Amino acid sequence: GNDEKSNSSSNSSSSSAESNASASDHEKLEGKLSGDGSSTVAPIMEAIVEEYSAEQPKVQVSVGVSGTGGGFEKFINGETDFSDASRPIKDEEAAKLKEKGIDYTEMKIAYDGLSIVVNKENTWLKDATVKELKEIWIESGKDKKWSDINSKWPNEKIVYYSPGTESGTYDYFVNDILEGKDIVKSATLSEDDNVLVKGVESDKNAIGYFGFAYYIANKDKLSVVKVDGVEPTHDTIKSGEYTPLSRPLFVYVKNEAVKSNPVMYNFMKYAIDNAGDLAESVGYVRSPDEDYSEDLTKLEALK
């Protein structure tokens, strides 16, 4: 476990009963915080906020779910204290933050395995190479059939479902699998991951991808595709075996907020201490312990 760093308030349990018990040792804080950002990170953040508010009921934490980019937009505008992200910050965004004089710190809080899924009735695509995936998903200027990729596969049009083009998930996929090339035009792009689940679930010729957590929640409705022979599981993602589709999830913290707002420090500390367990509880994968201790060091430095 990650117990080395734990103090009285941040033991590995995510049960609210225990959190409440430990809360009594604590001085009650009051204050406000707001964050926004990735929908991928949202379930983890929701878990953190849920547990934290049981501990510190007078601290008001609000988190929007506008996607990684939307979160950064607000972060840049100075509207939020922290921003959830499913990809590292982009150079343009970093530049804008600099322009506005906002210093920030990146924290890794968990890992996500990006899962490729197909319909339950899909009997042909069980395992795919990265090259095949690229071939399937890249825009080639014409409609693609399964048989175009592999002549043994059905002679039917492929139906695509992908997260919204600006989401961190999409970015990651396009960067790592498509190497920056365009995704097929005919793909249905949706910010609502459930829509993707529904889409793939209802069409035999469909393929889609999204965060591991969504796959876990819909395991029985979809089939997952192995990538180069590796199936995404907690272990394969954490160990790095599932490449290249496992990726870290981030929270970007505004330095000024940690410095000037004791509540912010308290919240972030709580978040880092509990992120691993809470991430697993909602279907993600905990980061290696070094990551969390590094985060904590950074946080202490900001205080």
Add this chain to the structure above:
Amino acid sequence: MNYLHEDRVKKRMASRLIKNKLLKSFFLGATLLSLVVLAILMYRMISQGHAYLNWDFLTNFSSRFPQNAGIKAALIGSLWLLAVVAPVSLLFGVGAAVYLEEYAKKSKLTTFIQMNISNLAGVPSIVFGLLGLTIFVRMLSLGKSVLAAGFTMSLLILPVIIVASQEAIRAVPKDLREASYGMGATKWQTIVKIVLPSAIPGILTGGILALSRAIGETAPLVVLGIPVIIHFLPEGLLSEFTALPMQIFDWAKRPQEEFQYVAAAGILVLMIVLVIMNSVAIIIRNKFSKRY
């Protein structure tokens, strides 16, 4: 000369009467269809959501566990929203209606204002979201607060309230105004003592219907970026908050299927709120409709 021979008329009479009967059934069917849709809709929501709809659902904040998820923040947030939208939109809506009906002279400006109102009524709600984001959230730095969302929603329903109030004011019989003027009352006295009291049922009915629209609107809130992960209740007009449709939208997007049912339960709560508001409107209307 006789064109309408008696037997000719008689002969056609039968087919005319049958046509009348047939189309009447079609018209009735079309009318009932909307009732059927409403019934199916309610049935679906109830059958999907009833299991989650209990006291805990109303008193819990949302949660990552579907069985613990509750609607407290959204329900109270929506009530806060209502507390801003109702006074603001009624004040400005009724004020504008009184001005247009009682004071405005027939001028180009008046025609322009009137045209503008009917145009505004047709502007999609999502565009109001863009307006609110730019003006209230950012320019006036109200943030994603109850006030910013309240102002946005007020503008959204303002045209509806103005038009309903204008109609209610217009429906006050001319008789009553004349009687009041005839006794030497000033215009303002007549408006306050005669016109508005008589128009109030109409204004309130229209107003409540408009407010229920404000309660159910999602798109502007999405554009404003109203947060959904929130475990506290608003403490003031500048607090951040979440609202029923936002919470439902969020649940509907969750990966676990159970959240679909939680969303349905949320929809039930929203619908109950709306039915209560509508019933109030109907009671007001029936209670006051036979006044003159």
Add this chain to the structure above:
Amino acid sequence: MVNNPINNKFSQEDEQPNLKIVSNEAKKTVYQTQNLDLWYGDTHALKGIQLDINENEVTAIIGPSGCGKSTYLKTLNRMVELVPSVRTTGEILYRERNILDKEYAVEELRTKVGMVFQKPNPFPKSIYDNIAYGPRIHGIKNRRILDEIVEKSLRGAAIWDEVKDRLHENAYGLSGGQQQRICIARCLAIEPDVILMDEPTSALDPISTLKVEELVQELKKNYSIIIVTHNMQQAARISDKTAFFLNGEVIEYAATDKIFSNPSDKRTEDYVSGRFG
């Protein structure tokens, strides 16, 4: 244009009907209308009206539909101004002051000149509040004084006994005839000098009509009354003088008896004998 505008106070007295009690002194005029023209937009509704109206008399205005009776009546308290397109020229002197003068505050005028309408139009309030409406808008708040005014006005309108036990019920619960008397009482409550009545009985049944007619006869002791009616028998029964309007003009104006028994103008004769209208 005006045919026989008999405004002469003395000649008129000679023609007073014998049955009515006629005071021997010359009546004072309350209204003098001089060269009044009125347009609704392009419609020329009143044409060169000349008409003097006496104090403490009942003056009837008769004529076929659309001849301008109501318009004239509403000009006397400037209610006609509620129609935006109205334009007037000429003068109407009320107690020697020109009311068409914009300086003349209409609120003041209308406090002195009460009006009763064709359809009873009580406010959707209690009987009490209906009567107290006028005094209240003129600033009377004292409950005792209001009580007194209400009682006096209702008595004046001969309806006190019928409603005294339900002053706080809605006036809409009353019959048409009672409502009309409430409207008259409401008008009395502002202690007017003149009362204008526009076909006040046309929506009433015969018995209510009779009551209102008696009331009018009673009221003329203290008020000057101008009444528009399409019922010629009614004009004959209750008025002292009658003006016959046609197409916006005063065709004949004289003592009521003369109008009905011996009109000067052929058109008056045609009308009162029912040949048209």
Add this chain to the structure above:
Amino acid sequence: MVNNPINNKFSQEDEQPNLKIVSNEAKKTVYQTQNLDLWYGDTHALKGIQLDINENEVTAIIGPSGCGKSTYLKTLNRMVELVPSVRTTGEILYRERNILDKEYAVEELRTKVGMVFQKPNPFPKSIYDNIAYGPRIHGIKNRRILDEIVEKSLRGAAIWDEVKDRLHENAYGLSGGQQQRICIARCLAIEPDVILMDEPTSALDPISTLKVEELVQELKKNYSIIIVTHNMQQAARISDKTAFFLNGEVIEYAATDKIFSNPSDKRTEDYVSGRFG
């Protein structure tokens, strides 16, 4: 209840006014009303009506406001059924068949019994389409036949010359009197047997009134006409027989001359001499 229902055809003929051309044979009846009672909800609007109406005559119905004139008229073509709360008992025989029988298709009845209303109510269509409306619903599509019907009906209503050059203009462009004659023409176009008229001239000016009255006199050659009027002079001028209604009862029914010169009932006398209403 009914006071003096003088239905006897022979006695009535004796009393026919001298000036009118009276056929010497006994007139046939078109309508026989027997013990008709009618309620609007709880309001007992018609009480035990007994009334026979003759062919090719003008029958006038007079009485004060609210006495049930319009109600009775509307019962004759069952238009009264449009009020949901209406209940009737008794019989109305039209050409020997009871029209109050639910078996009797109202559409058929109303094709035979035309109606003209108090306020002219042309359709918001061209003059031509107004007149052609009736024939068209009965399935006449042939343009030439329609043209013929339109012309004939407009001539019948004495308005052909005034409108023949603008048949395709909207009927609302016409004056009230013209509109009323259009409505009469519209009614003639379905070739009715009886024409019901409810105060058809009360919204018209004197000249239009005269025209319509002349038209009625003309029409009675081919149609049976029943006319409600509040203008007693009008009843006297144009009708052959007159029924006086009061509070939902027929007080007196007799030849028009008798009603106006020598009524049997005191109330009739009071009414026709203008003592109330």
Add this chain to the structure above:
Amino acid sequence: MPKLLFITALVSVLATVGIVFTLIFETVEFFRRVPFIDYIFGTEWMPFSGTNPTYGILPLIVGTLKVTAIAMAVAVPLGLAAAIYLSEYASESVRKVIKPILEVLAGVPTIVYGFFALTFVTPLLQEIIPGLKIFNALSPGIVVGIMILPTIASLSEDAMSSVPKSMREGALALGSTKLEVALKIVVPAALSGILASAVLGISRAIGETMIVSLAGGATPKFDGQVTDSIQTMTAYIVQVSTGDAGYGTTIYYSIYAVGFTLFIFTLLMNLIAGFISKRFREEY
């Protein structure tokens, strides 16, 4: 007092000014980056393409029009039929029951309809139409039609009820059946009101957001298919708002351009409605 009231009346004007003001700056910025001609005549909407983003609005407009057309095909005939029933046939007591229900139906939040379209109507339609995709134009079109049906029914009914009773009496007295009165007298006389209600319906269908976001999909297409995923103008704005248009990117500005286009559409509808009520007004 009149001055104060005048100010309240001005608020609505200010709102319009605010909308135009909000939209215009970002739209201008957008057209600095994307040629106006490409936007207005482009048949490809691919703003997210990393290599070659295109901003041709036509696919979004086509998506919007598909939904609108289907919605109108549902709402106009049914709404009109319901209006005729309520105004010409129904008794007072039936009307008293049905009108409030219609109002409830009109007041159902669009998110509920969206959920309903996705979880009920689409699966139902898929049973009937085999090739129907989970996201398509048909299902949201029908549901938008159901959503605006009460509005059309209620406004048309108002227009029909305000046709004077005397007109109906005139027709009935000539021996017309109720059907003939309704179709030949009342509907023509109320035509301007009916058409205005239809135009209002169109403008609501164009602006409808949540139903199409949830059930229409997110694939802008320039074709005539209704069984495939589409994207409407409003759904695009939602897509970007819930996603992450990086601040200052062309995509960020594009939502304002699309918003402005929507605004122009509603303005147009309003002018048409005004024209209709002038042109077809029957005087009675």
